[in-house]
Amino acid sequence: MTHAIRIHAYGGPEKLVWEEVSLRQLRPGEVRLRHTAIGLNYVEVLQRTGGIPVRLPFIPGNEGAGVIEELGP
Numbered sequence: 001m002t003h004a005i006r007i008h009a010y011g012g013p014e015k016l017v018w019e020e021v022s023l024r025q026l027r028p029g030e031v032r033l034r035h036t037a038i039g040l041n042y043v044e045v046l047q048r049t050g051g052i053p054v055r056l057p058f059i060p061g062n063e064g065a066g067v068i069e070e071l072g073p
Helices: 042-049
Strands: 002-007 016-021 031-039 063-071
Touching: none
Parallel strands: none
Antiparallel strands: 002 016, 031 063
């Protein structure tokens, strides 16, 4: 079971929702990571509040470190 923080509407921290997510098949050149550390930057705060519009829903945390679990073809 895989979970992620997802944002479905712009707003404050109360808009962060812990949800189960499904994983798609990996494409060529992709890897699947089990994150052990995830950085959140001010850009993601602006995205969450709507200061920088993004397609909703979105998953914040574009910077991370972890262990490779699977390699794509």
